[in-house]
Amino acid sequence: MTAPTAHTRATLITGAAILGGERRDLAIVDGALVDPTTIDRDSADVVDASGLIALPGLVDLHTHLRQPGGEQAETVATGVRAAAAGGYTCVFAMANTNPVADTRAVVEQVHRLGQEAGLATVRPIGAVTVGLAGERLADMTMLARSAARVTVFSDDGKCVADAELMRRALEHAASLGAVVAQHAQDPDLTRGAVMHEGPLSAELGLAGWPSVAESSIVARDAMLAELTGARLHVCHVSTAGTVEVVRAAKARGIAITAEVTPHHLLLTEQLVRGYDARFKVNPPLRTDADVQALREALADGTIDIVATDHAPHAPEAKQTAFADAAFGMVGLETALGAVQEAMVETGLLDWAGVARVMSTAPAAIGQEAGYDAPLEIGSPAHVVLVDPAARTTIDTGSLRGRSANSPFLGIELPGSVRHVWRGGRRTVADAVVVEAVVEAAVGAAVGAAVGAAPLEGQVRA
Ligand SMILES: NC(=O)N[C@@H](CC(=O)O)C(=O)O
Ligand SMILES: [Zn+2]
């Protein structure tokens, strides 16, 4: 036992609907959730959460933070600010940086920058192949054993197209207890492709990206996962055909998990009609039928998680002809609202389901500890309070990262992230990101469960 004087002041959250269900109080002491009846209510910091829903801190398995090398679009510090604003307490940073995250130096740098920024845990993803070049395997063992503790490997942005290399990557990952996250895109079927292939791409005169270029790679990889006994994760599933493949693979007992992005749950290729490059993303926006299949697959568990694929781009990369623009959309700040609209308001998922697909399950896939018992006493205090009745028209002011390439600008989304605690430390207060959250204090609170002196965060104007 630590001395009582070492404890931080308790926080008492009153009246929140826990995971959208029963209303009960939550109490935070020394970074952990404790029994609210055991704290001194008079000295506690009280947050009235009536009308709000309490969710666990969100975990994003697929974020592009752009550092090193793409700092004009995003840095680790600006990316975690966007993450906190969206209710995320942990993000996995994709490896397609410059230089690529295929060395100990890069993964440890990204991890350390995350600790310094303090607003969310940053878990670097390691490259599968050196330089994402698809030719030879990166030193996955070294990345896994680095201080950054890599548990997810991905060449995202590029497909590991070579089947032999993918087989070796899966074997290697299995020996490390890690998972390979595949960007499933057959390069031979998608040369020059910029939008979904179908009647609309013909009408618009844009090169099409056929659905089969995704589902065929997922089918191959599922069989390789079966052969190797490895865990395979499928990035950004976008088609009804891929859903069928994943469903069949799961029925065979193959260790496959899959993610869907908020934009693929809500938007269709029809948005490309205006040739606005904000709607250019990889994989592309698809059809109504695909959106419906993705929603049903997320509801029935065929698709395990929602991941943002937050892909910030500087204005120059998007202010160009559609065919020449960069692929990608930002998504951290709008993910929860998009999921509320696509899944909760349609009756497909309740809030406990949202907590599962946006926190518990992604943490499990990425082996991030502390998320397996959401909002339960004894767990680290990763807490999000959401106002489900709010409606917000998204504008650049809603976006807290460095880039504004959001498909939702000018669009109203439901819900609002009001407050966030990560390991008991406030990262968002009244919908405003609290800057200067110091990692050392959070680390002490989460890791050792002993009190650190509370540092007053500054509220960003
Ligand atoms: N999704 C995208 O359209 N772009 C991503 C790469 C990727 O996720 O494949 C990016 O890094 O910009
Ligand atoms: Zn990708």
Ligand SMILES: [Zn+2]
């Ligand atoms: Zn991506």
